[in-house]
Amino acid sequence: MTAAKLIRASALSIFRNKMRSFLTSLGIIIGVGSVIVMLAVGSGSQAQIKASISSMGTNLLMVMPPRGPREANRLSMADVGKLRSEASYLSAITGEVRLSSSKVVGGSGYWSTSVYGLEPDYLTIKGWPVESGAFFAEADLDKRAKVAVLGSTVAAELFPGEDPVGRSVRIGSTPFTIIGVLSSKGSTGTGTDQDDVVMVPLDTAVNRLMRDTSIQSIEMSVVAEELMDEAQAEVTAILRESHRLSEGDDADFSVMNQAEIIKTAAQTSQTLTTLLAAIAGVSLVVGGIGIMNIMLVSVTERTREIGIRMSVGARRRDILLQFLSESVILSLLGGLLGILLALGVSFVLDTFLNTPTLVSSAVIAASAGFAAAVGIFFGYYPARKAADLYPIDALRYE
Amino acid sequence: MAIIELRGIQRRYEIGDIVVRAIRGLDLDVEEGEFVAIMGPSGSGKSTLMNTLGCLDKPTEGTYVLDGLDTSAAGPDEFADIRNGKIGFVFQGFNLLSRTSALENVELPLFYDRSGSKADPRARAKAALTDVGLGDRLDHMPNQLSGGQQQRVAIARAMVNDPAFILADEPTGNLDTEMTLEVMSLFQQLNERGKTVVMVTHEPEVAAYTKRVITMRDGAIVSDAPVTERRRAAVDLDAWKKRHARIAVAEASP
Numbered sequence: 001m002t003a004a005k006l007i008r009a010s011a012l013s014i015f016r017n018k019m020r021s022f023l024t025s026l027g028i029i030i031g032v033g034s035v036i037v038m039l040a041v042g043s044g045s046q047a048q049i050k051a052s053i054s055s056m057g058t059n060l061l062m063v064m065p066p067r068g069p070r071e072a073n074r075l076s077m078a079d080v081g082k083l084r085s086e087a088s089y090l091s092a093i094t095g096e097v098r099l100s101s102s103k104v105v106g107g108s109g110y111w112s113t114s115v116y117g118l119e120p121d122y123l124t125i126k127g128w129p130v131e132s133g134a135f136f137a138e139a140d141l142d143k144r145a146k147v148a149v150l151g152s153t154v155a156a157e158l159f160p161g162e163d164p165v166g167r168s169v170r171i172g173s174t175p176f177t178i179i180g181v182l183s184s185k186g187s188t189g190t191g192t193d194q195d196d197v198v199m200v201p202l203d204t205a206v207n208r209l210m211r212d213t214s215i216q217s218i219e220m221s222v223v224a225e226e227l228m229d230e231a232q233a234e235v236t237a238i239l240r241e242s243h244r245l246s247e248g249d250d251a252d253f254s255v256m257n258q259a260e261i262i263k264t265a266a267q268t269s270q271t272l273t274t275l276l277a278a279i280a281g282v283s284l285v286v287g288g289i290g291i292m293n294i295m296l297v298s299v300t301e302r303t304r305e306i307g308i309r310m311s312v313g314a315r316r317r318d319i320l321l322q323f324l325s326e327s328v329i330l331s332l333l334g335g336l337l338g339i340l341l342a343l344g345v346s347f348v349l350d351t352f353l354n355t356p357t358l359v360s361s362a363v364i365a366a367s368a369g370f371a372a373a374v375g376i377f378f379g380y381y382p383a384r385k386a387a388d389l390y391p392i393d394a395l396r397y398e
Numbered sequence: 399m400a401i402i403e404l405r406g407i408q409r410r411y412e413i414g415d416i417v418v419r420a421i422r423g424l425d426l427d428v429e430e431g432e433f434v435a436i437m438g439p440s441g442s443g444k445s446t447l448m449n450t451l452g453c454l455d456k457p458t459e460g461t462y463v464l465d466g467l468d469t470s471a472a473g474p475d476e477f478a479d480i481r482n483g484k485i486g487f488v489f490q491g492f493n494l495l496s497r498t499s500a501l502e503n504v505e506l507p508l509f510y511d512r513s514g515s516k517a518d519p520r521a522r523a524k525a526a527l528t529d530v531g532l533g534d535r536l537d538h539m540p541n542q543l544s545g546g547q548q549q550r551v552a553i554a555r556a557m558v559n560d561p562a563f564i565l566a567d568e569p570t571g572n573l574d575t576e577m578t579l580e581v582m583s584l585f586q587q588l589n590e591r592g593k594t595v596v597m598v599t600h601e602p603e604v605a606a607y608t609k610r611v612i613t614m615r616d617g618a619i620v621s622d623a624p625v626t627e628r629r630r631a632a633v634d635l636d637a638w639k640k641r642h643a644r645i646a647v648a649e650a651s652p
Binding site for chain 1: 449452454455474475478479481482483487489493494495497506507509510511555559
């Protein structure tokens, strides 16, 4: 008996019971479909995170305080100064402090936004041009000048239809003069509006708004991509010296390059994706049990057919292969429909529901393979039961 | 040449502590071209003999040489191959695959043919069906055929692999008189063309169409005699049809 004949015979008996076959493979359809969709949503959001972090700047290095209590943060303006004077691979550097949900009053009313204390290099690192007016300069930092640059969203909210340069806003109780408006950068992949910001000189923010000398992070641009590793090592060494850490002490800061930042950010979504895919995988196994159930029913129902086949010369192996190939074809068809379903759902999510999805061909191939494996695994027992029937008993079965 | 050679066949079943001796020492030879009826009351062992002859069951003791091939050492796979190549089964309940066309039913043994010598299964199956007079019913499903036609499909299936002999188990048990005569006439035709037929039946009228009647009782052969007054099924069928037509005419006229 050739493989082609075997597949044809199995396909015939599957299509003889269209409705039942469809319901049997429904478990696999849903299982395969949901695994692919979960993974597609996962890799879609990861691709988005990656893209948005890549847009954070070129050859970016970041120094962050250790995770834990705020008090453990020992990053200071002095660290920034030491890096600026000693590090040799950096083309730009800025310290950064952030006051989230600050109330900014001015123009037509008030607006709750994030206020950043930054240095002039920031725009270089981000490659972010000013739309009108100018960004603050070193001199503004030295003077702790009360000047502010608005993101385009804030400008539009507070000063609709006019140029806010020269006007003033109040942040908390401190009045600031607006010296510039940034060009629009759009939202990040995760939906955060990057233009919903107000930027003020770092020294001004630290001394006038925060009354806390520690800074939240340091961002740097390295002169060339090939020098990232050297730059990272050097920055670490300088900061260890600056923090008077002796050999073997744990660092009280972490220096991350862009790749590491992407990894950290992607980790959470990766974990979630894995979890969801695992849950979907369970439904695939349940689908497999459904196939086994129906195949067992089918073997009982077709006992006489098995007897007839044996009486005209089918070997046990022929019967085994016939039922096995039926369950494999059932689950493969289920897998195929599941893939189509997943492609459809992913397309709808991506196009109409604003959820990015990325269906990889590796995942499709893997789930088709897994569906076949499920068919073999859960089809073997019923097929074995069919093959082990005794021809006389099978022929007499009523 | 002997197609079937049974020597000292015994078959015992053990059901718990009870030993059932279904066949207790049986010798039998069937030559090529014979038409044998095996008769006997239920419990006489004729079904067990039938299973033994059909290589569906292995005797506890004794040897069975089929068409020159000793089956004593054969395992399940060899038994399957023997059933496929050397034996054509015809059952009481037809045993056709439902929702499968007559043609595909007849093709089934060729599907499992391992000798590779049977080229073009479709053409062979068509020829076999034409042979039993169903050349115009190739694509009919079993439920679209009468009992007699279904049994003829089964006979075509039994013939398609050109077996050493045809083994029929109460082939007319489910059929009315006309269909019985039809089927018996077909068996007689096949036999006249040289095919060996072994048939289990409990109807003496049916056995009268064969050439040799073996009677069993209590697991042994009690009589083995040639049929002296052999009837022709085709002739009986014609007579039956004429009588039936007369009755029908008589009923139709006021």
